Amino acid sequence: MSHPISLEFFPPKTPEGAEKLRVARQKLYALQPEFCSVTFGAGGSTQDGTLQTVSEIMTEGCPAAPHLSCIGQSRETIRERLSAYAAAGVKRIVALRGDLPSGYGLGGEFRYASELVSFIRAETGRQFHIEVAAYPETHPQAKSPMSDLDAFIAKVEAGADAGITQYFFNADAYFRYVEDLASRGVKVPVVPGIMPITSSSQLIRFSDACGAEIPRWIRMRLQAYGDDTASIKAFGLDVVADLCRRLLAGGAPGLHFYTMNQAQATLDLCSRIGLR
Numbered sequence: 160m161s162h163p164i165s166l167e168f169f170p171p172k173t174p175e176g177a178e179k180l181r182v183a184r185q186k187l188y189a190l191q192p193e194f195c196s197v198t199f200g201a202g203g204s205t206q207d208g209t210l211q212t213v214s215e216i217m218t219e220g221c222p223a224a225p226h227l228s229c230i231g232q233s234r235e236t237i238r239e240r241l242s243a244y245a246a247a248g249v250k251r252i253v254a255l256r257g258d259l260p261s262g263y264g265l266g267g268e269f270r271y272a273s274e275l276v277s278f279i280r281a282e283t284g285r286q287f288h289i290e291v292a293a294y295p296e297t298h299p300q301a302k303s304p305m306s307d308l309d310a311f312i313a314k315v316e317a318g319a320d321a322g323i324t325q326y327f328f329n330a331d332a333y334f335r336y337v338e339d340l341a342s343r344g345v346k347v348p349v350v351p352g353i354m355p356i357t358s359s360s361q362l363i364r365f366s367d368a369c370g371a372e373i374p375r376w377i378r379m380r381l382q383a384y385g386d387d388t389a390s391i392k393a394f395g396l397d398v399v400a401d402l403c404r405r406l407l408a409g410g411a412p413g414l415h416f417y418t419m420n421q422a423q424a425t426l427d428l429c430s431r432i433g434l435r
């Protein structure tokens with residue numbers, strides 16, 4: 160099968176982490192990703208680390224997309240980031256609102272990602288391909304599922320070219336979301352974000368924080384495996400490979416893997432579903 164795939168990394172915090180990520184990337188390039196994206200400011204990572212990692216990936220011959228979040232930022236700092244990205248040869252950006260650590264006021268000159276997308280288009284025209292976040296299970300702070308759909312549409316109207324979803328384990332939520340978008344006349348591709356399951360506690364912690372639902376039957380199984388990581392990985396591979404197959408068979412335009420800077424789980428998934 161030749162569906163396009165993309166891979167997401169976070170900027171490593173230590174030289175050892177950077178070396179491990181280099182090794183992981185070399186393995187993952189066998190999947191011929193359309194691009195690799197690198198998160199920005201998430202989980203306390205440094206913002207300069209994003210450009211550093213993106214530059215390394217481009218030097219390795221793979222297109223790369225820095226994430227750029229706008230919450231708490233001024234127009235001037237975003238303008239400087241955009242020029243730094245352009246100067247480094249970046250052609251594609253994942254534009255986000257981001258989250259402020261709790262305890263911070265709103266501050267900054269942007270409220271929503273749609274305002275960032277408008278700003279990027281106003282400043283740089285069509286220079287960058289822009290992807291934005293999509294939430295088939297609804298963003299945790301949205302007033303309602305329909306207002307969250309409106310928020311995605313606002314980003315497309317502001318000039319976004321494509322969406323990448325938060326991860327989910329319920330294919331029907333994705334299909335419903337893209338049907339709703341199609342019925343509103345939205346034509347941009349919305350690529351499902353895929354989270355490999357390799358650990359139970361980390362997945363549960365992450366999912367609670369970002370509003371991704373772990374269906375009860377999956378959560379119960381993961382908890383029952385306790386420390387038996389081999390069983391967790393084998394079960395996770397079955398479940399997520401089934402999800403990927405259903406998504407592609409149902410018309411998903413590609414898959415975006417949240418690699419967590421690890422190669423094996425994503426390689427195993429792609430091999431199981433016959434991608435590359």
Ligand code: FAD
Nearest residue numbers: 198199201226255256257271272292298300301307310325
């Ligand atoms: P928005 O689209 O602005 O939406 C945020 C909230 O505001 C939603 O609840 C929405 O319904 C609501 N909203 C939007 N517009 C309006 C309006 N006009 N009126 C009322 N309500 C409105 N975070 C990072 O910090 N760094 C990263 O690198 C990063 N990468 C990510 C990559 C992907 C693919 C995804 C799915 C998420 C990523 N995140 C990242 C997390 C993201 O920053 C958070 O989910 C954040 O809370 C929302 O960002 P957004 O761009 O979706 O915001």
